[in-house]
Amino acid sequence: MSELINELPPASVQAQLLQVAEAQSVPAWMSSLRLAGAREWRAAAWPDRRTELWKYTPLAALRNRQFQHASLSQPAWSATQALNVDAIRLVFVNGVFDASASSPGHAAVVRFSDADAQQQALIARHLGHVATTTRHLFASLSNALVADGVLVHVAPDTALDKPVHIVHVAVPQAEPVVVSPRLLVVLEAQAELELIEQFVSDTQEQNGFVNSLTEIHCGAGAQLRHYRINLEQEHMLHVGGVHVDLWRDAHYRGFTLAEGSALKRIDYQINHQAAGASAALDGIYLPRNRQLLDYHTNVEHKAPHCTTSETFRGIVADDARAVFNGRIHIHPQAQKTLAELNNRTLLTSDRAQIDTKPELEIYADDVKCAHGATVSQLDPTAQFYLRSRGLSAIQARSMLSFGFINELLQAIEQPAVREHLHAHLQGLFAEALPGTVTNP
Amino acid sequence: MLEIRNLSARVEGNDILRQLSLSIRPGEVHAIMGPNGAGKSTLGNVLAGRPGYEVTGGEVLFHGKDLLAMEIEERAREGVFLAFQYPVEIPGVSNMEFLKAAVDARRRHLGLGELSSFDFMKLARDAAKRVNLDQAFLKRGVNEGFSGGEKKRNEILQMMLLEPSLCILDETDSGLDIDALQVVAAGVNAMRDGQRSFIVVTHYQRLLDYIVPDHVHVLAAGRIARSGSKELALELEAKGYSWLEDEGV
Numbered sequence: 107m108s109e110l111i112n113e114l115p116p117a118s119v120q121a122q123l124l125q126v127a128e129a130q131s132v133p134a135w136m137s138s139l140r141l142a143g144a145r146e147w148r149a150a151a152w153p154d155r156r157t158e159l160w161k162y163t164p165l166a167a168l169r170n171r172q173f174q175h176a177s178l179s180q181p182a183w184s185a186t187q188a189l190n191v192d193a194i195r196l197v198f199v200n201g202v203f204d205a206s207a208s209s210p211g212h213a214a215v216v217r218f219s220d221a222d223a224q225q226q227a228l229i230a231r232h233l234g235h236v237a238t239t240t241r242h243l244f245a246s247l248s249n250a251l252v253a254d255g256v257l258v259h260v261a262p263d264t265a266l267d268k269p270v271h272i273v274h275v276a277v278p279q280a281e282p283v284v285v286s287p288r289l290l291v292v293l294e295a296q297a298e299l300e301l302i303e304q305f306v307s308d309t310q311e312q313n314g315f316v317n318s319l320t321e322i323h324c325g326a327g328a329q330l331r332h333y334r335i336n337l338e339q340e341h342m343l344h345v346g347g348v349h350v351d352l353w354r355d356a357h358y359r360g361f362t363l364a365e366g367s368a369l370k371r372i373d374y375q376i377n378h379q380a381a382g383a384s385a386a387l388d389g390i391y392l393p394r395n396r397q398l399l400d401y402h403t404n405v406e407h408k409a410p411h412c413t414t415s416e417t418f419r420g421i422v423a424d425d426a427r428a429v430f431n432g433r434i435h436i437h438p439q440a441q442k443t444l445a446e447l448n449n450r451t452l453l454t455s456d457r458a459q460i461d462t463k464p465e466l467e468i469y470a471d472d473v474k475c476a477h478g479a480t481v482s483q484l485d486p487t488a489q490f491y492l493r494s495r496g497l498s499a500i501q502a503r504s505m506l507s508f509g510f511i512n513e514l515l516q517a518i519e520q521p522a523v524r525e526h527l528h529a530h531l532q533g534l535f536a537e538a539l540p541g542t543v544t545n546p
Numbered sequence: 547m548l549e550i551r552n553l554s555a556r557v558e559g560n561d562i563l564r565q566l567s568l569s570i571r572p573g574e575v576h577a578i579m580g581p582n583g584a585g586k587s588t589l590g591n592v593l594a595g596r597p598g599y600e601v602t603g604g605e606v607l608f609h610g611k612d613l614l615a616m617e618i619e620e621r622a623r624e625g626v627f628l629a630f631q632y633p634v635e636i637p638g639v640s641n642m643e644f645l646k647a648a649v650d651a652r653r654r655h656l657g658l659g660e661l662s663s664f665d666f667m668k669l670a671r672d673a674a675k676r677v678n679l680d681q682a683f684l685k686r687g688v689n690e691g692f693s694g695g696e697k698k699r700n701e702i703l704q705m706m707l708l709e710p711s712l713c714i715l716d717e718t719d720s721g722l723d724i725d726a727l728q729v730v731a732a733g734v735n736a737m738r739d740g741q742r743s744f745i746v747v748t749h750y751q752r753l754l755d756y757i758v759p760d761h762v763h764v765l766a767a768g769r770i771a772r773s774g775s776k777e778l779a780l781e782l783e784a785k786g787y788s789w790l791e792d793e794g795v
Contacts, residue, residue: 486597491634492644494594495704496622496651505647509638509687 119168120148123247126175126284132253133219135226139234143249150243159241162429162461163400167343167369173284173315176200183277183308189335191302191522193271196256200277200314201285203254207273214266218255218288229257233290236321237349241404242373244345248286248319255288258299262325265298269520276307276314276342289320293328293356300331302523305346307339318346324356326380333523336364336372337530340397347373352383352412359386361518363527364401365534366393366426374403378412378440388514389418392534393426400429407440407470414445419511422451422458433465436473443473451481452510454503504535547572547743548712553604554768555585555592562588564768565604570712575744577754577779580765581787586747587631589765590714593745594628595621608712622648623655627710629701631717636688641700644688645670649707673706676736678729695726702733713737714745719753731756751783 124144132140153160183199194215197207203217216225233255239246258270274287293299303320316338324330338344344367350358364370370393376385385405393399405414414434422428432447451460464477484506492502508531515531518524548570555563562585570576580586592599593606595618606613613621636644649669650660661669670684677699689697698718705713715734719727734744734757746757754762754776762778763770766787772778 485634488634488636490596490618491630491636492648493618494596494622494628494630495644495648495708496619496655497644497647498619498651499617501647501651505639505644506636509636512638 118152119165120150120152122173123284124148124250126173127250129175130251130253135230136218136252139230139249140252143234143246143252146239146246147243147250150246153243159243159402162427163369163371163398165369168315171282171313171315174279174281176202176279176283176285183275188273188275188306189271189302189304189522189526191269191271191520191526193269193302194266195271195273197273197275198287199275200279200283201254201274201287204275212266214258214260215270216257216259218257221257225257225259228259228292229290232292232321232323233288234321236323236351237319237347238375241402242347242349242375244317245319245347245349248288248317248347251284251286251317252288253286255290258289258291258301260293260297260299260328262294263296264294266300269300269302271302271304274303274305274316274318276305276312276316276338278310278313282313282315284315284317287316287318289318291320291322291330293322293324293330295325296327297325298329300520301333302520303332303334305336305338305344307342309339312339312342315343316346318344320346320348322348322350322358324350324352324358324383326354327356328353329357330359331519332358332360333518333520334360334362335523335527336362336370338365338367340365340367340395342367343369345369345371347375349375349377350385351377351379352385354380355382356380357384359519361388361514361523362401363390364392364399366391366395366397366399366428369398371400371402374401376403376405376414378405378407378409378414381409381411383409384413386415387417388517389416390511390514391418391420391428391430392511392531393420393428394423395426396424397426398428399426402429402431402433404433405435405445407434407436407443407445410439410441410443412440412443414443414447416447417514418449419514420451420460421454421507421510422460423454425455425457427459428461430460430462430479431465432463432477433467434475434477436466436468436470436475438469440470441472443470443475445473445475447477449479450510451479452507453481453483454507508532508535547609549607551605551607553592553606554602555588556600556602557588557598561602562768563592566765566769568763568770570743570745572711572743573738573740574761575738575746575757575759577759577762577776578745578747578765579749579751579762579779579782580771582749584765585768586749586765587716590628590716590745590747593621593714594618594626619651622708622710623652625711627705627708627713629698629705629713629715629718631720633689633692633697633701635690635692637690639688641686641688642667642670642684645684645704645707648704652708669707670703673703676706677703677733679703694721695723698722698726698730699733702730706733706737711741712743712745714747716747717749718746719748719750727753728756751779754779
């Protein structure tokens with residue numbers, strides 16, 4: 107890989123991260139994907155303000171840190187935000203598997219490093235093939251850095267009796283580390299799965315960078331419920347992507363929630379590959395302080411009779427910035443498409459910012475599509491109403507903020523996730539508004 | 547218990563109340579009537595502390611304390627309750643959570659402990675029954691998708707739970723059919739205990755058939771043009787408001 111690095115200015119983020127890749131030792135069967143990823147990553151123009159996909163999200167935070175590969179020793183950690191759910195659980199700390207915090211193994215879930223020949227072939231067939239790098243530059247970095255990961259493989263006509271819960275814990279190390287979590291989900295025809303991905307950090311100030319990539323293949327008639335929750339501490343840098351291929355009559359139901367951080371960018375790429383597929387995605391973004399949080403979603407309707415329903419709501423507080431870009435691309439052959447996209451943002455301070463852009467590109471003539479975006483502030487009449495009943499100004503603001511996203515929380519089907527987030531977010535709003543508890 | 551002296555107030559640059567004075571003793575029910583634009587709703591909103599209602603003169607003493615110096619929530623905790631003419635819909639905030647927070651705030655202020663969820667539920671269910679509101683409304687968003695009558699009954703339910711010492715009903719009868727009106731009136735009457743006072747703002751006499759006032763005041767051009775007993779309301783109903791002007795009041 108060294109010849110790839112040499113052509114880049116040594117100080118560049120691209121070169122620096124490729125050096126990390128070079129320092130890794132990995133099984134030979136992954137090397138072609140790594141090499142292809144490294145080539146793409148090296149050749150890509152580094153995004154700046156003129157790059158449409160990165161227009162509002164500067165990557166400066168990556169430039170100032172010399173990242174190392176996460177050390178193999180097991181760092182101690184304590185993360186209070188981890189969800190308590192009866193599940194097949196895999197816990198990774200800075201990308202390193204923590205067997206003691208994980209549940210006993212399950213045949214449907216295997217780490218790449220433990221994969222047998224058959225599983226290796228399955229991984230090789232799908233890994234890097236669901237994900238496309240066209241709109242997701244950091245997928246190529248993930249390919250270049252792929253060393254281990256998790257494969258969830260559900261056989262045809264099978265449903266797992268428990269959800270799969272994958273927890274990534276970030277802990278600060280002396281030298282900032284880059285962690286590149288990789289998840290591959292293969293649902294065969296008519297398979298069903300409930301999947302919870304959770305990113306948390308321990309309580310210390312973070313200095314790491316997580317570049318996560320999840321690829322999901324939903325075969326014919328397969329059904330996936332997918333929760334992806336980012337609750338890392340605010341100095342964390344996170345660039346993540348979820349790529350989903352939906353084949354005939356497959357159904358994807360996604361929920362994503364993120365708090366902000368110094369840099370957080372999450373991409374969803376959903377591809378309707380065959381007729382009758384449907385996708386529903388709900389999202390909540392909650393940046394505050396001086397955080398930045400960017401959601402980009404892109405749905406490709408490549409086949410007829412597919413459905414998309416997307417709802418994103420965000421609350422931007424303090425000096426935080428949020429970006430939402432929701433694109434739905436309906437190809438000429440995708441007749442009878444039903445697609446709707448709705449984005450609402452609440453700004454709770456005069457300094458908070460949102461750049462929102464729903465984008466519909468329609469090349470078929472027999473489709474039903476709707477999209478909309480609104481930006482609002484807390485309703486003064488509602489604040490007066492609550493205060494006129496004895497609630498403090500702070501309590502009223504916190505209650506109204508929570509109410510703004512509560513509808514999406516209540517729609518979460520998995521009770522453990524719903525209750526965990528309900529409690530966590532009520533705490534978050536109370537904490538963000540000091541005095542609520544002690545001086546109501 | 548409430549002493550309003552020469553109160554003047556302005557909304558969006560227009561003088562609405564002009565040196566209004568009114569004195570209310572414990573246990574009394576005062577009806578405020580008057581033509582549209584006379585300042586009836588303004589009075590209630592000024593007393594509750596609504597933003598945008600600027601007091602330009604006068605004073606208001608509530609149990610001897612300077613009401614106008616208090617924050618909105620302090621007034622509520624001290625025992626002022628305004629039943630809104632247009633109760634606000636707040637989707638996503640459960641009615642139950644809201645009611646408990648309100649009751650807890652008032653109880654803490656009075657030096658009483660917060661109620662347990664269990665005790666509060668019992669209290670809330672009981673109050674809902676008394677205003678003929680299905681229990682399901684307690685779990686819904688605050689006023690979310692409620693009909694006009696349901697919203698008004700929800701106001702009375704809040705009033706029952708908060709047990710204020712001064713209740714201001716701002717056109718609570720508007721938009722109510724006769725059944726809902728009776729439910730609301732019965733709720734109010736049940737709260738008359740000889741100590742609690744009421745200001746009933748209404749455009750029509752009809753409500754006063756059910757909530758019988760001790761005093762009736764006619765508001766015109768921002769001050770009280772005439773005061774009398776409950777018979778004054780009947781006279782107004784018969785003659786309309788124009789005779790006030792004819793008499794040059």
